[in-house]
Amino acid sequence: MSDLADLTATELLAAFAAGTATPSEAVAACLARIEATDPGINSVITLLADSARTRAAESDARWRDGTARPLEGVPYGLKDIVATAGIPTTGGSALYRDHVPETGAVLATRLADAGGVLLAKLATFEFACGGAVNKTFGPTRNPWDPRRTTGGSSSGSGAAVALGQVPLAIGTDTGGSIRIPSAFCGITGMKATYGRVPRHGVMGLSWTMDHAGPMTRSVADAALMLDVIAGADPLDPTALPAEKVPFTAAVGQDVSGLRVARDRAFLEGDMHPAVAAAHETALGELAALGVEIVDVELPTFDLAAVAGWWIIYAEMLSLHEDHLSTIEDRDEMGASLLGAAPFVSAADYLRALRLRPVFQRELESAMDGCAALVTPGMTALPPLIAPEMTSDLGDREVPWLDAACRVSVPFNLTGSPALVVPSGEVDGLPVSLQFVGRPRDEATLFALGSAYQAATAHHLRRPALPAAA
Amino acid sequence: MEADPTIVVPALLAAAGLTPRPDELAVMIADFPARAEEIAKLYAVPEARYEEPALIFHAEL
Amino acid sequence: MYLTITEAAAALRAGDTTSVALTEAAYAAADAHDETLGVYLSRFDETALAAAAKADAELAGGTDRGPLHGIPLGVKDIITTEEGETTAQSLILDRSWGVGDAPVVARLRAAGAVITGKTTTMEYAIGTPDPDKPFPIPRNPWNTRHYPGGSSSGTGNGVAAGLFLGGLGTDTGGSIRYPATSCGITGLKQTFGRVPKAGCVPLGYSYDHIGPMARSAEDCAAMLTVLAGHDARDATSVDRPVGDYTSGLTGSLAGMRIGIDMLLDRSPMTVPELQPALEAAVAELTAAGAEVVEVRLPLYDELTSATMIGLAAEAYAYHQPDLGSRWADYGAGTRTAVATGALVSAGDYVQAQRVRRVGQRQVAALFADVDLILTPTSACGAPEVDKLTLGHIIDALHTPYWNALGNPAMSVPMGFTHDGLPLGLQIVGRPFDEAAVLAAGFAYQQSTSWHLQVPAL
Numbered sequence: 001m002s003d004l005a006d007l008t009a010t011e012l013l014a015a016f017a018a019g020t021a022t023p024s025e026a027v028a029a030c031l032a033r034i035e036a037t038d039p040g041i042n043s044v045i046t047l048l049a050d051s052a053r054t055r056a057a058e059s060d061a062r063w064r065d066g067t068a069r070p071l072e073g074v075p076y077g078l079k080d081i082v083a084t085a086g087i088p089t090t091g092g093s094a095l096y097r098d099h100v101p102e103t104g105a106v107l108a109t110r111l112a113d114a115g116g117v118l119l120a121k122l123a124t125f126e127f128a129c130g131g132a133v134n135k136t137f138g139p140t141r142n143p144w145d146p147r148r149t150t151g152g153s154s155s156g157s158g159a160a161v162a163l164g165q166v167p168l169a170i171g172t173d174t175g176g177s178i179r180i181p182s183a184f185c186g187i188t189g190m191k192a193t194y195g196r197v198p199r200h201g202v203m204g205l206s207w208t209m210d211h212a213g214p215m216t217r218s219v220a221d222a223a224l225m226l227d228v229i230a231g232a233d234p235l236d237p238t239a240l241p242a243e244k245v246p247f248t249a250a251v252g253q254d255v256s257g258l259r260v261a262r263d264r265a266f267l268e269g270d271m272h273p274a275v276a277a278a279h280e281t282a283l284g285e286l287a288a289l290g291v292e293i294v295d296v297e298l299p300t301f302d303l304a305a306v307a308g309w310w311i312i313y314a315e316m317l318s319l320h321e322d323h324l325s326t327i328e329d330r331d332e333m334g335a336s337l338l339g340a341a342p343f344v345s346a347a348d349y350l351r352a353l354r355l356r357p358v359f360q361r362e363l364e365s366a367m368d369g370c371a372a373l374v375t376p377g378m379t380a381l382p383p384l385i386a387p388e389m390t391s392d393l394g395d396r397e398v399p400w401l402d403a404a405c406r407v408s409v410p411f412n413l414t415g416s417p418a419l420v421v422p423s424g425e426v427d428g429l430p431v432s433l434q435f436v437g438r439p440r441d442e443a444t445l446f447a448l449g450s451a452y453q454a455a456t457a458h459h460l461r462r463p464a465l466p467a468a469a
Numbered sequence: 470m471e472a473d474p475t476i477v478v479p480a481l482l483a484a485a486g487l488t489p490r491p492d493e494l495a496v497m498i499a500d501f502p503a504r505a506e507e508i509a510k511l512y513a514v515p516e517a518r519y520e521e522p523a524l525i526f527h528a529e530l
Numbered sequence: 531m532y533l534t535i536t537e538a539a540a541a542l543r544a545g546d547t548t549s550v551a552l553t554e555a556a557y558a559a560a561d562a563h564d565e566t567l568g569v570y571l572s573r574f575d576e577t578a579l580a581a582a583a584k585a586d587a588e589l590a591g592g593t594d595r596g597p598l599h600g601i602p603l604g605v606k607d608i609i610t611t612e613e614g615e616t617t618a619q620s621l622i623l624d625r626s627w628g629v630g631d632a633p634v635v636a637r638l639r640a641a642g643a644v645i646t647g648k649t650t651t652m653e654y655a656i657g658t659p660d661p662d663k664p665f666p667i668p669r670n671p672w673n674t675r676h677y678p679g680g681s682s683s684g685t686g687n688g689v690a691a692g693l694f695l696g697g698l699g700t701d702t703g704g705s706i707r708y709p710a711t712s713c714g715i716t717g718l719k720q721t722f723g724r725v726p727k728a729g730c731v732p733l734g735y736s737y738d739h740i741g742p743m744a745r746s747a748e749d750c751a752a753m754l755t756v757l758a759g760h761d762a763r764d765a766t767s768v769d770r771p772v773g774d775y776t777s778g779l780t781g782s783l784a785g786m787r788i789g790i791d792m793l794l795d796r797s798p799m800t801v802p803e804l805q806p807a808l809e810a811a812v813a814e815l816t817a818a819g820a821e822v823v824e825v826r827l828p829l830y831d832e833l834t835s836a837t838m839i840g841l842a843a844e845a846y847a848y849h850q851p852d853l854g855s856r857w858a859d860y861g862a863g864t865r866t867a868v869a870t871g872a873l874v875s876a877g878d879y880v881q882a883q884r885v886r887r888v889g890q891r892q893v894a895a896l897f898a899d900v901d902l903i904l905t906p907t908s909a910c911g912a913p914e915v916d917k918l919t920l921g922h923i924i925d926a927l928h929t930p931y932w933n934a935l936g937n938p939a940m941s942v943p944m945g946f947t948h949d950g951l952p953l954g955l956q957i958v959g960r961p962f963d964e965a966a967v968l969a970a971g972f973a974y975q976q977s978t979s980w981h982l983q984v985p986a987l
Contacts, residue, residue: 194528208526238525310876317877318522318884345485346843346879347850347871350735353524354847360530415528439528478873485846485872486854493866500921501873507835508874511881514832514888522883523736523890 004029005164006462009074009221012167016063016073023059023073023117027052030075030119033465034165040466041141043156043165045080046088046121055117062115070228072115076168077161079154080121081128081203082212084108091203092124092153094136105201106236107170107212107229114228119166123156128172128205129316132385139385142184143463144429148382149389151180151404157215158185162463168225171215174205174312175401176408178213179420179434183377186422186430188449188459189215190222191408193439194415195240197226198233206315207238208353209308209412218459219421219449223247226442240440250443251450256290258448260435261370266301267407271379273394274426279376282423282433286374289451293374296366304359304410307352311413314349360414364438371444375407377420377432411436419445422458430461474501531555531692533982535749538695539597542589549582549589549600552695553644556602559692560646563987566674568666569688571607572614573647578602581644588642597752599642604688604697607648608655608731609740611635618731619665620653621859622852632729633761634698634740641756646694649684655705655733656681656845657863658918667915670712671985672951676912679712680923681705685743686713690985696744696753702733702841704907704929706741707941711954712912714943716971716981717743718750719929721962722936723768725754726761732848734841736766736883737933746981747942747971751775754964770962778965779972783818788970789825789900796830797909799926804906804953807945811904811955811974818973825903828892829885830931836882836889837930843879846871867920886934893935894960901966903958907941911951928956938964942971943980952980 004012004026015021031049038044052075059073083089083101085108090096104112112118123140125131132149133139140155142148143162150158154171158181161169171178173191182189190213197212204210214225223246231242262268268279287293367373380391380403391403411418416436423433433452435445453459478498482489489497511517532538532552541547557575564570585600610616610628612635617623635645650668652658658680659667668683670676671691678687682699686709689696699706701719710717719739727740742753755776760769792808794800812822845868846853849860857865896903909926924930932939937958944955955974959967975981 194526207521208524237521238527314876314880315522317875318880344876345481345872346874346876347485347847349876349879350844350847351850356526357530360528364530415526481873482869485850485869487869487872488854488857489866489869493862493869497866497870497873500870504839504870504873507831508839508878508881510832511835511839511878511885514829514885516888516891517881517884520884520887522880523886524880524883 005033007167008218009071009167009216009224010218012074016068022063023056024053026073027056027075027117027119030166033163034120036466037163037165040146041143041159041163042138043123043140043159044120045090045123045137045156048087048118048120052117052119059115059117069115071111074116074168075119075166076111076116077120077122077157077166078108078118078170079124079157079172081124081172082108082170083201084118084121087121089121092126092130092134092137097136103201106198106233108201110229120160122160122169125153125155127203127320128153128174128177131387132389133387141385142382144186147384149184149385151184151382153177154181154215158182158187161185161187161215161217164462167217168221169215170212172202173211173213173412174209175308175412176405178215179377179408179418180404182215182420183430183432184382186461187215187217188219188222189213189420190226191411191418192226192230192442193240193417195238196230196417196442198236198239200233200235204319206312208315209312211412219419219446219453220248220251222419223251223446243440245443247442247446250446252454253447255447255451258371259292259294259369260286260448261296261367261373262293263296263298263301263366263373263375266298267375270393270406271376272381272392275376275378275380275431278424278426278431283374285456286452289455291448294370296370298362298366300362301359301410303355304413305406307355308409308413310344310348310352313344356413359410363414363416367438372448373436375434375436377407377423377434379403379406381426381429407434415439417442417445419449421449421452422461424458425461474498477501531559532695533984534745535597535601535695535752536746538601539599542600549585549644550579552600553578553582553602553646556646556694563691564693566669567671567687567691568650568668569684569691569693571617571619571648571650571665571684574613574645577613578644578646585642585644595642598638598756600644601696602644602646602694603638604646604649604685604694605635606651606682606685606697606699608651608700609635609698610729611645611648614648616648616731618654619651621663622856623731628729633726633763634757637756649688649697651683652681653861653864654731655700655702657861657867658920659915660861660863663861669915670912671987672714675914676951677712677915677918679709679912682709682743686710686715686717689713689715689743689745691987692984696742696749698740699743700730701739701741701933702737703837703933704927706743707907707929707939707954707956708927710743710941711907711952714952714980714983715743715745716747716750716940716942717741718754718938718940718964718967719932720754720758720938720964723766724962724964725757726764726767728761728763734844736844737837737841746975747940747968748779750940751779751968773962773965775965775968778969780969781818781973781976783815783820783970783973786820786902786970787900788815788820788822788902788904789896790822790904791825791827793905793928796928797925799922800909801911801947803945803947804909807953808906808955811944814974814977815970818977823900825896825900827931828896829889832885833889833931833934836885836934838924839874840879840882842868842871843874863920889935893937897960902970905956905958907954907956911947911949911953932958937961938967940967940971942974943983945980
């Protein structure tokens with residue numbers, strides 16, 4: 001029998017239901033995987049082995065009693081900016097090394113109430129905005145090539161899911177922080193519509209750009225997890241009400257005949273040639289599903305990235321103003337971001353806010369007649385870990401955030417749902433597709449992503465595990 | 470953060486491309502410390518530490 | 531000239547006057563006093579008299595559009611109208627901006643109102659008068675050496691001097707309530723989002739309100755009934771049912787609990803007449819059946835700052851394209867006020883928006899115990915025009931606090947200073963509870979006559 005650590009949540013639940021595996025065995029397998037892989041990768045900040053074993057035993061009983069809940073006994077990890085009651089929540093920062101929240105985030109409570117077993121709090125760039133080299137906890141290494149970064153800021157979530165340390169993890173995404181590490185680590189990541197997942201209890205970076213969401217090894221798992229964590233929250237005025245039809249119902253739906261838009265000018269501009277070539281191949285696979293891919297134009301989207309950063313800077317500075325006095329204690333990138341923020345004037349911020357509906361309308365009209373937009377999930381391969389990382393575009397090196405956020409941050413600005421799925425490899429490293437949908441239409445993305453994963457095996461490719469294990 | 474208004478105000482105005490008359494600039498420099506104090510008081514409201522701003526964004530237009 | 535909309539409306543229906551007569555009387559007052567007072571930027575005599583004639587014909591034919599039918603009203607010149615051009619009292623504003631009637635103007639016309647013209651404002655609704663610019667300097671009809679308050683100056687002094695029976699003002703930090711208290715009339719800044727702002731030149735997007743100004747609370751209720759309601763062209767317009775603003779005007783405040791914060795120590799400009807005027811107002815409201823208790827407004831300085839800093843930033847964002855290149859074309863008071871917005875960082879602006887939320891929670895907690903809150907509108911009477919500075923205006927006013935919060939707030943006349951300048955009582959309600967605010971204002975005006983005092987001109 002295969003190692004339970006390699007199964008998806010959907011597969012684990014089927015095995016639990018069939019009685020061929022138990023939550024305790026799954027937790028043991030994941031703990032063993034963490035023990036074998038984490039020393040070289042560093043995705044775990046706080047391991048919760050004992051409480052996880054206790055919770056798993058309760059789940060074993062529930063499966064026996066027939067009272068299993070939707071995620072009963074499935075191990076998961078949380079990015080360590082998600083508050084957990086009685087469990088340290090560091091924000092990836094020395095400033096919060098000993099911080100133990102009294103109450104958990106709404107999404108953490110929902111996962112626990114659905115029967116999930118919290119196995120670990122996972123590494124993050126400091127406060128979700130620092131650099132790849134976390135001064136306090138060390139860098140998280142890419143499971144496909146430990147010299148390279150996982151991307152971030154949900155670095156631990158990306159690596160842990162790719163390695164089989166957990167089948168499910170929560171990441172957060174303000175400018176791409178779910179989708180970038182998902183793409184760099186070869187997993188599936190979903191930044192749902194703004195407001196879909198309540199943010200209460202998740203350390204904020206930017207109120208109007210922050211999203212939390214699933215990072216998994218399959219589209220089906222992402223839908224499963226989103227069904228659990230989505231829904232209205234009286235504590236979060238931006239939270240959307242639940243949809244009538246669960247997202248899992250969209251998995252496996254026929255997508256032939258759907259039209260999907262692509263924008264060659266900006267969203268496919270400035271790519272590494274090998275990544276661009278892989279993207280064309282992936283689009284060919286998508287077309288083979290019966291999806292019609294049509295060219296559209298997003299003439300001002302180059303500004304969307306700029307506007308997005310203005311908003312992030314402004315909101316971040318208000319939130320972290322009281323840390324400015326300790327700025328020298330912060331990681332280089334967090335400090336430099338915060339250092340830059342005061343020079344964003346209120347007028348710049350307001351201009352960015354006023355541009356926002358312009359980009360929303362531009363995307364809406366470009367997608368007219370199309371079910372979704374498809375873009376590359378990444379424009380370059382994961383960079384080598386360094387304090388000042390750059391991305392290789394083939395003919396030149398650019399600051400890595402410019403390359404990484406180009407295809408991600410515009411959709412934080414518009415609030416659109418966006419799903420990344422592995423779509424091949426370049427030099428042994430994963431590359432990805434991104435599907436972007438209309439607001440609240442995650443279902444179409446799950447249908448497209450699951451159809452793509454049913455027809456291809458990219459998402460099944462896993463990094464090599466250390467031989468010592 | 471103690472900033473010298475005779476440096477900060479002209480710098481911010483220059484960055485914004487604004488060129489007030491000298492007497493207007495003098496008034497803005499003179500008024501700046503009081504404004505800075507007001508802003509400091511905004512950051513000193515303890516309940517605002519985890520409060521959301523009165524800005525609501527919707528993904529749907 | 532009749533004093534109030536209500537009185538004129540009754541006379542129209544009794545056959546004692548006509549809309550044409552009311553409109554002609556209004557223009558006669560303008561002919562006599564506009565030169566001195568600086569009420570109008572443009573008059574619409576021809577269209578107004580035609581509208582009045584039509585209103586008379588309709589009434590005669592049995593078509594009655596309600597209390598505003600045939601009533602002459604003025605419109606602050608930052609709100610667009612079908613006639614004329616909208617100037618914002620500025621050399622800057624592109625005259626091709628704003629075509630046709632703003633939703634509020636269209637609603638007034640649909641209710642039969644006669645729009646007499648566009649009234650003076652501080653340039654772009656902010657700042658102080660600039661004598662070097664080719665625009666009238668508005669003056670206070672109670673003492674023409676004094677300012678009538680701003681920025682809705684022309685609507686305020688025009689109502690007080692009988693140049694029309696009511697009109698539209700706008701209020702971002704107090705620009706309806708300040709001229710109302712200064713000129714001895716009633717002005718209502720209703721709940722943020724209650725009245726749509728499309729077709730109005732913005733000052734501070736998240737603080738701006740359009741609202742009614744007239745002599746009485748009853749008149750403001752009649753106007754608000756017409757003005758309120760959702761319009762999707764304003765993204766901040768709120769889609770919820772319009773309340774009944776008139777049936778609660780009974781004169782009785784039995785069962786109502788009212789808090790008062792006299793704010794006497796909150797302004798360096800508080801005059802000695804203020805406290806006795808407030809105490810007398812409390813006595814009147816108590817006599818009408820209300821229980822009045824002392825309260826302390828939370829975060830007073832912080833929320834005032836949250837308005838002033840936030841509106842400066844929002845105003846600067848709007849004016850940035852012109853302010854650098856056309857500095858001298860802006861009025862002196864406007865350009866320096868707006869330029870302070872360039873000194874506000876993005877983080878500071880967001881922080882101000884966070885403090886607003888904290889304030890909303892704390893003031894909502896206060897409103898759990900009381901139905902209304904009273905404060906003075908201003909610490910003193912209107913200043914002299916020649917001694918005007920924006921700093922002094924802000925020091926005196928108790929209005930900006932409520933723009934940070936969005937609650938409905940109305941200024942009603944409550945007496946005079948020793949030198950004959952009007953003082954105002956500010957009545958504030960829970961969000962969307964304009965009915966209670968108007969009911970209290972009406973009850974107070976049933977037993978007092980401050981709002982019916984007319985300046986000698």
